[in-house]
Amino acid sequence: MDIKIERKNINTDILIIGGGIAGLTAAIALKETSPEMDVQIVEKQTSGYSGKANKGGGVLQYFDLEKIKPEDFTAYHVQAIGCYLGDQDLMKKYVSMNNEMLDKLVEWGAVLPKREDGSYAVIPTGPMTAMIGVDLNITVRLRRTAEKMGVQFLDKVTVSDLLTSENRIAGALGYSILDGTVYAFHAKSVVLATGSQNYRIGPMWSSGRGDGIAAAYRAGAEMRNPEFGNFAQLVKVRSHNEVVFGENHMYNQLGEHVTKNFRSGPEPDISSSAIAEWFQQMSEANGPIVLKLDNDGGGLHKVWDRPYGQDFWSLNRKSAENVDVDNEVCPMLIGEQSPVKVGHDMQTTIPGLYAIGDVSYCGSAAPGAVPAPPGRNRGSGILNAVFAGILCAEGASENAMNITVPALDEEQVDNCIAKTFAPLARESGSDPKEIIRLIQQAVGPMERSVYMSDHRIETALKYVMKAKELCETLKANDFHELLSCHEAAAMVLSAEMQFRAADMRKESRGWFMREDYPDMDNENWLKWIIVKKQGDSMEFSTEDVPYEKWSVQPSKVQ
Incomplete structure (x- = not known):
């Protein structure tokens, strides 16, 4: 192919790489913190329609902070889920900011269902936790808010490399996936919001392709907890539809309720012991494993009024009805590797480079010994992205105000x-x-x-x-x-x-x-x-x- 490279240079105070929920949250929070700052989002697809928040189940984790103390949930999480590998200070802060984050999302345009008394319409999911539905247009609405605040957008441009100079971040290099135009971004602060590594196995999660992880690694950033990139979920064998909480209803071909082999009581989400049980049952020729459900598996979608996503969910369930007649399930790898190491301000080990959301959840050490999200906490994925986006805003803004960015090498x-x-x-x-x-x-x-x-x-x-x-x-x-x-x-x-x-x-x-x-x-x-x-x-x-x-x-x- 005859390559003719056209190069364009873009200077900005703060460059955000990725236009999903994390990147949009960071952009809005940055503009709230420092309205005078130039904020540029670059996205390889289309900001507002990219990422996973607008493709998943659309749920947010909820804590009733009038009844639950952040330190109590943190203690439970450390012992039962994160198994002592988690950063307890960061987890406690995440829980304490829960209601504030939900209110912020509403302020920024997201539609969260409420009851007649004005409280959020939540359903319990596990010890001390609940979840609330959000419609799949959440990222579209946040983009509109960011645009009104003056955030600049550049779509269909993928960032291939992070650029460093004088031992700190200096910008990034990308190219248009439409015509190959090269973009050299010169920025004082760079925020990486590119998502996790999901290995392109599960279609709903296929937008997480690890390109930001690779760019950070090549630039010299440290990674932490990369082994926790192996999340799996039970899916219907024929339709590949995910079955949330299906692990509670697993039966082998002998009619035995095999859930009892690995679980003695309610748990907040699927654990790897459910995957091991499936593997052992199949190895012993006791398969297939089927689910015996009390409903059609679509119950969660009936709890909340979410018109934007309803047509998609209805079409998805209808297409699966004719093939999932036996309810056979198997695990499917989701991945969710998120290892870019960050501190409490979401800054990486490269000065001036921040990493938020799914690219750095395990790298923050907040969740401990689980791949995340959901990290055995349904709804924590979207809210962790919001949490990290808010946390990075002050540091990224202060960094941009107080340094003279070195020239690109x-x-x-x-x-x-x-x-x-x-x-x-x-x-x-x-x-x-x-x-x-x-x-x-x-x-x-x-x-x-x-x-x-x-x-x-x-x-x-x-x-x-x-x-x-x-x-x-x-x-x-x-x-x-x-x-x-x-x-x-x-x-x-x-x-x-x-x-x-x-x-x-x-x-x-x-x-x-x-x-x-x-x-x-x-x-x-x-x-x-x-x-x-x-x-x-x-x-x-x-x-x-x-x-x-x-x-x-x-x-x-x-």
């Missing part, structure tokens, strides 16, 4: 452009679809990604290493295929981090489950796994969890 820019467009210059090479399929073969089977063992991790890594080798010769025929090349490379990077970290953690804790190390090991593994690029190598280390400074502490040996 033009040699770095030229090198990034050359690497970015290399697949278009090759006459032949590897198809990104082939690489994506290899990674899906590595992460997709539950026995490799969720119910793990040393041998099965080794098998998964063989697929990853083969895909990594093919990445050196990626070939694209147009700009859309070029985007697929970059997303394929990001999937390889995420999978390598995930399995190498999983191999290191020789225990079972929270969602993380190893058949060969079935016990939680507080003596050796009250640690976070840290990953950082060193030259051409992926370096792994550990960081002790500072549990001594928090109120809820584990027994040193369990």
